[in-house]
Structures are given as C-alpha cells and as structure tokens.
Amino acid sequence: MKHIFLLTFLIGVSLSGQAQEVIIDTNYYAPPPVVRRRVLTEDPDNNPNHQSNGSGQASRKRKLLEKLNEVHTWYVSAETGLRSDGSVLSNSFDRLVSNPAPTKASWSALLGYTYRNAWTIEAGYIRAPIHLNISIANGSNPLVFNYLNSGYGIPLRIKRRVGSGKRAANGTGFWVTGGAWLIPNGSGQTGDFQLIGYNRSGRNRVDTIRLNNSTTILKQVTGIAELGVDYTTRLASRVEMDFYVRKYWGLSNALQSDLVYTVNNGSKTQATVTADGTGWGFGLSLRYLYGRQYEVKNP
Numbered sequence: 687m688k689h690i691f692l693l694t695f696l697i698g699v700s701l702s703g704q705a706q707e708v709i710i711d712t713n714y715y716a717p718p719p720v721v722r723r724r725v726l727t728e729d730p731d732n733n734p735n736h737q738s739n740g741s742g743q744a745s746r747k748r749k750l751l752e753k754l755n756e757v758h759t760w761y762v763s764a765e766t767g768l769r770s771d772g773s774v775l776s777n778s779f780d781r782l783v784s785n786p787a788p789t790k791a792s793w794s795a796l797l798g799y800t801y802r803n804a805w806t807i808e809a810g811y812i813r814a815p816i817h818l819n820i821s822i823a824n825g826s827n828p829l830v831f832n833y834l835n836s837g838y839g840i841p842l843r844i845k846r847r848v849g850s851g852k853r854a855a856n857g858t859g860f861w862v863t864g865g866a867w868l869i870p871n872g873s874g875q876t877g878d879f880q881l882i883g884y885n886r887s888g889r890n891r892v893d894t895i896r897l898n899n900s901t902t903i904l905k906q907v908t909g910i911a912e913l914g915v916d917y918t919t920r921l922a923s924r925v926e927m928d929f930y931v932r933k934y935w936g937l938s939n940a941l942q943s944d945l946v947y948t949v950n951n952g953s954k955t956q957a958t959v960t961a962d963g964t965g966w967g968f969g970l971s972l973r974y975l976y977g978r979q980y981e982v983k984n985p
Contacts, residue, residue: 754980754981754982754983755802755980755981755982755983756800756802756803756856756978756979756980757801757802757979757980757981758799758800758801758977758978758979759799759800759801759803759857759975759977759978759979760797760798760799760800760975760976760977760978761797761798761799761800761926761973761974761975761976762795762796762797762798762973762974762976763794763795763796763797763798763808763810763928763971763972763973763974764793764794764795764796764971764972765793765794765795765796765928765930765969765970765971766791766792766793766794766969766970766971767791767792767793767930767967767968767969767970768789768790768791768792768967768968768969769789769790769791769792769814769934769965769966769967770787770788770789770790770965770966770967771787771788771816771817771934771936771961771963771964771965772785772787772961772964772965773785773787773817773818773819773941773959773960773961774959774960774961775957775958775959776957776958776959777945777947777955777956777957778957779897779945779947779955779957781823782822782823782897782947783820783821783822783823783897783945783957784820784821784823785818785819785820785821785959786819786821786830787819787965788817788819788832790814790815790817792812792813792814792967792969793812793813793814794810794811794812794813794814794841795810795811796808796809796810796811796841796843796971797809797810798973800857803847803856803857804846804847805844805845805846805847806843806844806845806846806857806861807842807843807844807845808841808842808843808845809840809841809842809843810840810841811838811839811840812838812839812840812841812867813837813838814837814839814967815834815835815836815837815874816834816835816837816869816908816936816940816941816961816962816963817832817833817834817961818832818833818834818901818941818942818943818959818960818961819831819832819833820833820899820901820943820945820959822881822897829881831877831879831899831901832875833874833875833876833877833901833941833943833961834874834875834941835869835871835873835874835903835940835941836869836870836871836872836873836874836903837874838869838870839867839868839869839870839910840867840868840869841865841866841867841868841912842865842866842867842868843863843864843865843912844863844864844865845861845862845863845916846861846862846863847859847860847861848860848861848862856920856926857918857920857926858918858919858920859917859918860915860916860917861915861916861917861918862914862915863912863913863914863915863916863930863932864911864912864913864914865911865912866909866910866911866912866937867909867910867912868907868909869907869908869909869910869940869963870907871903871904871905871906871907871908871940872903872905873903874903874941876901876902876903876941877901878898878899878900878901879898879899880896880897880898880899881896881897881898882894882895882896882897883895883897893949893950894949894950894951895947895948895949896946896947896948896949896951897945897946897947898945898946899943899944899945899946900943900944901941901942901943901944902941902942902943903940903941904938904939904940904941904942906938908936908937908938908939908940908962908963909936909937909938910934910935910936910937910962910963911934911935911937912932912933912934912935913932913933914930914931914932914933914967915930915931915932916928916929916930917929917930923975924974924975924976925972925973925974925975926972926973926975927970927971927972927973928970928971928972928973929968929969929970930967930968930969930970930971931966931967931968932966932967932968933966934963934964934965934966934967935964936961936962936963936964937962938962939960939961939962940961940962940963941960941961942958942959942960942961943958943959943960944956944957944958945957945958945959
C-alpha cells in the first residue's frame with residue numbers, strides 16, 4: 687500500500703511540472719530608443735533643380751510627344767478681321783457721284799482638319815457683307831448712301847504649308863491658302879433716293895439738276911474666290927493662333943444701283959454701280975485642337 691501511494695505522488699509531480707507556463711522577459715531584447723535629429727533642407731519650391739509632380743508629368747508628356755508625329759488633327763476656329771470691298775461706277779457725272787470702298791469688320795466660325803501638319807481643309811459660317819456705297823458731292827458735306835446684302839456665306843478653304851516651317855513638329859509656319867465662298871443673296875439693306883439741285887452756269891442762267899437712284903440686291907446665289915497667306919503658331923498643346931492676309935475676287939454681282947441724271951428735264955444720262963465683293967482682308971484666328979492622332983517616329 688505504501689508503494690502504491692508513493693508511485694501516485696511521483697506521477698502527479700511530473701505532470702504538474704510539464705504544465706507550467708514558460709514566461710520570457712522581453713525587456714532585455716527591446717530595440718533601442720529612436721533618436722530624432724532636426725535636419726534642415728531647402729524648400730523644393732525654391733529649388734530650380736527640383737521638379738514637382740505636375741512639372742514631372744509635363745516633362746514626361748513632352749518627351750513622349752517628341753517620339754510621335756501628328757498625323758490627323760481636328761479643330762474648331764473663331765476668326766475675326768477687317769475686309770474692304772469696292773464697287774465699279776460707270777459714269778461719275780462730272781465728279782458728282784463717287785463710290786468709296788468701305789473697310790468693315792468680319793468674323794467666321796469654322797471646323798477644320800489637318801493632315802500631317804502639311805494640308806488643311808476647313809469650312810463653316812462667315813459674316814462679311816458685300817457693300818455698295820454711293821457718295822454725292824455737296825460741298826464740304828457729301829451725301830453718303832450705304833447698301834449691303836444679307837452678309838453671310840459658306841466658305842471652303844484649303845491650305846498648304848510652305849517654307850522652312852514644314853520641318854516643324856506642329857502647325858507652326860507659313861501656309862498658302864485658297865478657297866471660295868457660297869453667298870445666298872435675296873435680302874439686305876437697299877433703297878431709292880431722289881435728289882434735286884441747282885447749278886449756275888452763266889450770269890443769268892440757273893440749271894435744275896435731278897438725280898434718281900434705285901438699288902437692288904440680285905436674287906441669285908453669288909460667290910467669292912480667295913487667295914492668301916497665313917502664319918500659324920502653336921501657343922499651347924491644344925491652342926493655335928493664325929494671322930492672315932487675303933485677296934478676294936467676286937464671281938458675280940451681288941448689288942446694283944441704277945442712276946439717272948437729268949438737267950432741266952432734258953435728256954437723261956444713266957450710270958450703274960455694281961458690287962461683287964472684290965477687295966482685301968486681314969485678321970487673326972484662334973483654334974482649339976479637339977482631336978489628334980499620332981504615329982511613332984521612325985528610329
């Protein structure tokens with residue numbers, strides 16, 4: 687019985703020793719405390735050699751574009767300028783009548799397409815009335831009558847880049863342009879006038895002078911041909927500015943004035959004034975490039 691009790695006591699001591707939890711003090715292995723030092727560096731905004739995130743992206747984009755060629759470009763354009771258009775007078779009635787050429791503002795809105803920065807075609811809407819002005823001599827205060835057609839047209843223009851600018855990576859350079867407008871007539875500013883005056887032709891003789899006019903807008907579709915030179919420069923990635931000088935030729939008459947001149951109710955002398963839009967123009971335009979396609983340059 688003693689032997690059984692001793693064996694039971696030894697087995698219990700052994701099991702209690704194996705079930706004890708082992709606790710390790712980790713304070714000895716703790717990392718050393720962090721020592722913070724105050725370090726002064728230059729402000730990146732004041733460092734010219736430092737590139738912010740935005741400028742870095744712009745630089746990467748610029749380097750990428752240097753490896754590409756623009757093949758197709760689509761744009762919208764707003765154009766404004768000054769345009770002169772004269773008329774033709776068949777008889778001045780001894781310098782009584784003249785036809786001054788006015789210079790007026792014009793504007794247009796266009797859509798365009800450029801191929802490899804070498805060829806461009808554009809079309810849209812233009813506001814540029816054809817004018818016919820009649821001036822009647824009246825001492826220091828001449829009488830001036832102004833007439834014009836509806837004033838709108840549909841232009842179609844083709845451009846070709848020329849000169850050393852052809853080697854530019856974008857549209858910068860000189861362009862030769864040519865095109866034509868389609869001009870619907872049928873409305874505008876017209877009118878008639880009747881004038882009477884007196885002219886002393888001798889000591890006791892006074893002549894009665896009458897001048898009648900009737901101005902009409904021809905009821906037909908007319909047109910204008912043009913030829914010019916442009917200079918284009920790229921202001922930003924998607925913005926271009928264009929300066930132009932153009933010569934215009936009217937393809938048919940748009941307005942006509944019929945004048946009748948009489949002296950003392952005697953014989954009548956007639957004259958006509960016609961206007962077809964022939965003249966000069968200059969101005970500038972702004973373009974926004976809303977679409978582009980590229981190809982990789984040959985190594």
